[in-house]
Amino acid sequence: MRTAYRVETVRAAERALLDRLPEGALMDRAAAALAAACAGTLRARRGRLAGARVVALVGGGDNGGDALLAAARLARRGVGVTAVLLAPDRAHPRGLAALRAAGGRASALADTASEALDALLGRACLVLDGITGIGGRGGLRPAAAELAERVTAAGVPVVAVDLPSGVDADSGEVEGPVLPAALTVTFGALKPGLLIAPARDHAGEVRLVDIGLGPLLPAAPDVAALTTAEVAALLPRPTGESDKYRRGVLGVAAGSPRYPGAAVLTVGGALRGGVGAVRYAGPAGDAVIARHPETLVSHGTPAEAGRVQAWAAGPGLGDDPRRERVVAEVLAADVPLLLDADALRGLDPARVRARSAPTLLTPHAGEAAALLGAERERVEARRLASVRALAERFGATVLLKGSTTVVAAPEGPVLVNETGTPWLATAGxxxxxxxxxxxxxxxxxxxxxxxxxxxxxxxxxGRAAAPPPSATTVTDALPEVWRRLLAERAGRSPRGAGNRAARP
Structure with missing residues (x-):
């Protein structure tokens, strides 16, 4: 599992570690790793370090100190380094002295003419971004914002120190200009903003450097991303005593006379979800049977469909007169329930909270905005806060779809999905x-x-389907994805881990 921690948690761990180390040792660890990453990037671009030019953008915090000490290490290896100081009176003294002793140069941004700055950037092979640290809030100040825009316009690759300047480490939010990075070197622990859009989209490759914080961080992270191996361990797998009912039966309430395809696609996904059977309840039964003859079809409402271990309801219900009855019946069912799309319209949090069985909501940003009484743009800009607010309001687990798909329950870390692709932005x-x-x-x-x-x-x-994928080809790609993951699990743990059998 890839784990991420809030700034306050990381800083507490750093303070505890600093008490055990000689003064400056922790910053030296970070600087050494940062310099090595920059050297690797320069070699990949030029084949050698000698003669390369690097511009370090240095703020007044510890990230600026990391940048200066890393720049000094590069200068000692033959790299021409110039540091541009945004706050000269607050520049890290030891880092600045080390840079100058190594032959590097430093000048204040306020004393550097625009033409000289553009010329400096035009000759640079790499820019080291140490403008703001993990405590940066509220966007870049005007001088830093203008500098970020100049660097971006120059087209020079950027290596960010801990995280790109202009993004919020805790939330992934972005207010105003950002200095996008080709590589972000972060220390001790990932920060939530490095996993969640829109900040994630500015971080480039993210490289985590171990500086000794691991044992001092809490067991429960603030945000986490499951690895493929962990997902493989979760997947249900039948045993010798399984039958179609013990493997689980999913009820699907989806589709309408106007949108029969939604029912077909939902059932198609369900049949590839590890269950033994799917019961479909709704008016699109003929279309479902034509595409998926193994489905158990009922043309009535969910209450008339028969016994299931869970319900999934909402896609394609549209304005069908039965919609409210369908939603009421699945809410009343004493089994786990997934509500999506049209089942989310006007959903009452009290009705969800009153359920005896767990509920999972799967809105996109527009649906989430309606549930929260907010603007869609605000939900997209504040995905982490939005998914947490929804989980708390409804007392449910929430999967918020979008550029970063995030999952939150009323308690515990938010889970981030890292396999998404923009190709999945397709109908169905x-x-x-x-x-x-x-x-x-x-x-x-x-x-x-x-x-x-x-x-x-x-x-x-979505990645495996032949481009450009459709909802149908994504469905068709799922069996091969399952096969690969189960094969990986067999190589690690033949019996899987922690799954409970569904009961009829």
Whole structure:
């Protein structure tokens, strides 16, 4: 699992470690790793270090000190280094002295003419971004923002110290200009903003450097991302005593006379969610049977469909007169429930909180905005805060779809999916995800695990489907994704880990 921690947590661990180390040792560890990363980048671009030119943008915090000490190490290896100081009176004294002793130069941004700065950037092979640290809030100040825009315009590759300047480490939010990085070298622990858009989109490759914080960090992170091996361990797998009912039955309430395809796609995802059977309840039964003859079809409402281990409801219900009845019946069912799309319209938090069984909501940003009474743009800009707010308001697990798919429950870390691809922004893709996650729920996974594993599988299928993928080709790619993950699990733990069998 890739774990991320809030700034306050990281700083507490750093303070505890500093008490055990000689003065300056922790910063020297970070600087050594940063210099090595810059050297590797320069060699990859030029084949050698000698004669390379690096511009270090230095703020007044510890990140500026890391940048100066790393720049000094590069200068000692034959790299021409110039540091541009945004706050000369607060520049790290030891770092500045080390740079000058190594032959590097330093000048204040305020004393550097625009033409000279552009010329300096035009000759640079690499820019080292140490403008702001992990405590930066509220966007860049005007001088830093203008400098970031000049660097971006110059087209020079950027290596960010800990995180790109202009992004919020804790939330992934971005207010104003950002200095995008080709590589971000972060120390001790990942920060949530490095996993969550929009900040993640500015970080480039993220490289975590171990500086000794691990044993001092809490066991429970603030944000985490499951690895493929961890998802493989979660996937349900039948045993010798399994039958179709013990493997789980998912009920699907989706589609309408106007949108029968939503039912077909949701059932298609469900059949690839590890269940033994799928019961479909709704008016699109003929279309479902034509595409998926193994489905158990009922033309009535969910209450008339028969016994299931979980329900997935919402895609394509549209304005069908039965919509409110369908939603009421699945809310009343004493089994895990996934609500998506049209089932989320006007959803009452009290009705969700009153359920005896767990509930999973899977909105996109527009649906989440409606549930929160907010603007869509605000949800997209504040994905972490939005998913947490939804989970708290509804007392449910929430999978918020989008550029970064995130999963939150009322308690515990937020899970981030890292397999997504923009190719999944295609009609019906969300319906497939609804069925897939619903199938995992019916097969016995807890809502948080089902949501995270389903999003992971869905992303892998989106990548595996021949481009440009459609919802149908994403569905068709899922069996091969399952095969690969189960084969990987067999090599690590033949019997899997921690799954409970679904009961009829």
């Amino acid at each position: 893709s969300g319906d497939v995800l609804t069925g897939l996650v619903g199938g995992l729920l019916a097969a016995g996974l807890a809502p948080r695990d089902a949501a995270a594993a389903g999003a992971h599988l869905h992303g892998l299928a």
